[in-house]
Amino acid sequence: MKTRIIRKFSFDAAHQLFTMPEWHKCRRMHGHTYLCEVVCEGEVDPEVGFFLDYGDLKTKIDPIVQQLDHHYLNDIPGLQVPTAEMIAKWIYEKLKPELPSLAILRLWETPNNGVEYAPSASDA
Numbered sequence: 408m409k410t411r412i413i414r415k416f417s418f419d420a421a422h423q424l425f426t427m428p429e430w431h432k433c434r435r436m437h438g439h440t441y442l443c444e445v446v447c448e449g450e451v452d453p454e455v456g457f458f459l460d461y462g463d464l465k466t467k468i469d470p471i472v473q474q475l476d477h478h479y480l481n482d483i484p485g486l487q488v489p490t491a492e493m494i495a496k497w498i499y500e501k502l503k504p505e506l507p508s509l510a511i512l513r514l515w516e517t518p519n520n521g522v523e524y525a526p527s528a529s530d531a
């Protein structure tokens with residue numbers, strides 16, 4: 408049986424979008440409480456009842472949170488253009504080597520605005 412498991416985490420961070428027009432509010436320094444959803448896909452081991460322990464997932468995610476939480480995102484290598492799209496890709500690429508079952512990375516910048524990053528094998 409194939410399933411997807413999901414772990415959510417959040418972090419607070421500041422950013423500026425210098426790629427926006429001069430007049431745009433997002434060029435000014437501001438912050439968000441980002442909500443991230445990490446979705447992993449795998450075949451359930453019938454003996455164990457799952458394919459990946461939620462606890463192991465948390466262990467892989469925690470170092471990413473440390474890098475992002477209460478930081479100015481523009482200063483982080485690879486996040487010079489810190490849109491939700493670019494942050495989602497950055498988190499995905501940090502996690503994937505540690506978490507081969509990672510399938511989808513969702514990032515909510517506000518309760519209403521979010522992105523989903525889910526590259527297929529052919530995109531790699």
Ligand SMILES: Nc1nc2c(c(=O)[nH]1)N=C([C@H](O)[C@H](O)COP(=O)(O)OP(=O)(O)OP(=O)(O)O)CN2
Binds near residue numbers: 424489490
């Ligand atoms: N496609 C994208 N569009 C925008 C992004 C982005 O990352 N990807 N980012 C921004 C700014 O970061 C902006 O701060 C987003 O927040 P905000 O302006 O508060 O958004 P809303 O007012 O639409 O939020 P509500 O949830 O409706 O209150 C802009 N665009």
Ligand SMILES: [Zn+2]
Binds near residue numbers: 422433437438439
């Ligand atoms: Zn913003």
